[in-house]
Amino acid sequence: MLENDRSRSATHQSYAVLRDRILNGELPGGTKIVEEKIASELGFSRTPIRESIRKLEYEGLIINKRVVKPTEKDLRNNFQMRILLEGYAAQCAASFLREQDLQALYECVEIGRKGTNEEIMDANERFHEIIVRASNNAVMIDTIDRMQSLIYLFRKTVVLNQRPHLIDEHEQIYEAIKARNGEKAADLMKSHLQADLDFCLHIIG
Amino acid sequence: MLENDRSRSATHQSYAVLRDRILNGELPGGTKIVEEKIASELGFSRTPIRESIRKLEYEGLIINKRVVKPTEKDLRNNFQMRILLEGYAAQCAASFLREQDLQALYECVEIGRKGTNEEIMDANERFHEIIVRASNNAVMIDTIDRMQSLIYLFRKTVVLNQRPHLIDEHEQIYEAIKARNGEKAADLMKSHLQADLDFCLHIIG
DNA sequence: TTTTTAATTTTTGTATACATTTTTAATAAA
DNA sequence: TTTATTAAAAATGTATACAAAAATTAAAAA
Known part of the structure; x- marks a missing residue:
């Protein structure tokens, strides 16, 4: 293992966690994603959370602040x-x-x-x-x-x-x-x- | 015209300006993109500039904080x-x-x-x-x-x-x-x- | 001169506060 | 009851300050 999670940026960590939660169904399709809520939940400020949400939007996993429900x-x-x-x-x-x-x-x-x-x-x-x-x-x-x-x-x-x-x-x-x-x-x-x-x-x- | 520039977000405006400058050659390939510099130049804070830079990275126009030089x-x-x-x-x-x-x-x-x-x-x-x-x-x-x-x-x-x-x-x-x-x-x-x-x-x- | 190392500066990453917008809820009018 | 209107709240957008990291420069050693 080249780097543990602490060594990675808050953005990267929160991105990885969110992506995981979406993919394993913990955050099911349709779930509203609220920056502040995620931030306090993961113990980061809104800034890196915002960025990871954007990343996930780019990936198509979040649309319009909700977890995608693929048709x-x-x-x-x-x-x-x-x-x-x-x-x-x-x-x-x-x-x-x-x-x-x-x-x-x-x-x-x-x-x-x-x-x-x-x-x-x-x-x-x-x-x-x-x-x-x-x-x-x-x-x-x-x-x-x-x-x-x-x-x-x-x-x-x-x-x-x-x-x-x-x-x-x-x-x-x-x-x-x-x-x-x-x-x-x-x-x-x-x-x-x-x-x-x-x-x-x-x-x- | 449905919305003038003032009505759009700072992120959107700065994104549009940056993209334009890259596409028309004003910011040629290889140019270092520094958040603070762009921010003061366009009269916004770093926050929306950061976001528009990320967008341009997704689009492949910025790589590693530099304007892309397509091969x-x-x-x-x-x-x-x-x-x-x-x-x-x-x-x-x-x-x-x-x-x-x-x-x-x-x-x-x-x-x-x-x-x-x-x-x-x-x-x-x-x-x-x-x-x-x-x-x-x-x-x-x-x-x-x-x-x-x-x-x-x-x-x-x-x-x-x-x-x-x-x-x-x-x-x-x-x-x-x-x-x-x-x-x-x-x-x-x-x-x-x-x-x-x-x-x-x-x-x- | 070239290469290392350390110090300095620049730039990015993150937290926080406040402004603006959007959403929700409550009230009044139809 | 339904629809409008408005007030409240919640959430997002933006600015700013500070911390961490990266890049640059200067000094020392080879």
Whole structure:
């Protein structure tokens, strides 16, 4: 651990706490966020709280001083973006991914089959992250990163654990990238994300 | 005019002024941004200035307390995103754009041929905006919007006025959308943006 | 001269107080 | 009862002061 919380700024600390509370449902969608209230609760002044709220607004987790309540349409919008961007990233991965990253990708698949629930969750995230990085496009990486929290939030409310075939699909994508077949990798990634979206939508029915 | 400047918040005013100064080159890339200095210059306290600086950081116009100096790679990254997103938006436009918007689109082409330089610039922006809106995806609209300022900044430094064929390409895109040919519209939009990027890159050599 | 170290200055981070705006509640009119 | 109007309160926006951190400069050592 490089830095403990005391060493970080009040802004950073309060941001991390607030974000956490929103993502784990402690501050459910629709909750009014009042600067003074949060400030006294966390033991900081309003100034750093204000700043972390702005950050969360930027991330889409707070809108109009309330915790966001993502709609089905928000979910669709975010996934549509991911389909476009990660489809492209998968194509890049097929062309440019190094042996080392390819191996890391395979490890994610393996953990997906054998790991504990927590490990699986992490490995799935990492799988996508490796591919997104292969785009070598900082704007893209950043954009997808920002979208994650909203998607995560939605997932939480859906209590999504494990979708059937998810790991199989990851493995197919991995195989296409390994075979340097960019078009196939992109197509597989797109349908993988589409299936993910459909599963989410199905559950909230 | 719905509100004059005095009616807007200090944060909004200072944000608008700073953004303007960055985009028009008054604050060139690399300029150190010091809160206190800007504050006394604009006649506000540091508090609203801080906030507007954060906003500009989110927008990518300020990095590390300095005005951004976009690199060739930044330009490529932004355009690659636009190619993906606006290509998709053009496809949506072909399927869903209403007669009214279609007409507005055509007006942009007409102004592109007959208008003054300023009118042409505006019309070109509007052309893309109408199509992006057709995606009906708030996340996408927002993302593209944020990317505009950096692209604009780059353009400014390149002193880009009018690229050959730009309006012809717009017209072709318009025709494809009017003919409800989504695939063609998407392809044309992609090559249009690619040509735009190439032109920028060519000028900066 | 170059490199370190310490001192100084500048700049940012945070707390607090007050002003302005927005929201809520209460009262009066329809 | 519903709708307007106004008074109260709550919350946000802004200014200012001070503390902490970062950057700069000056002095000392290599």
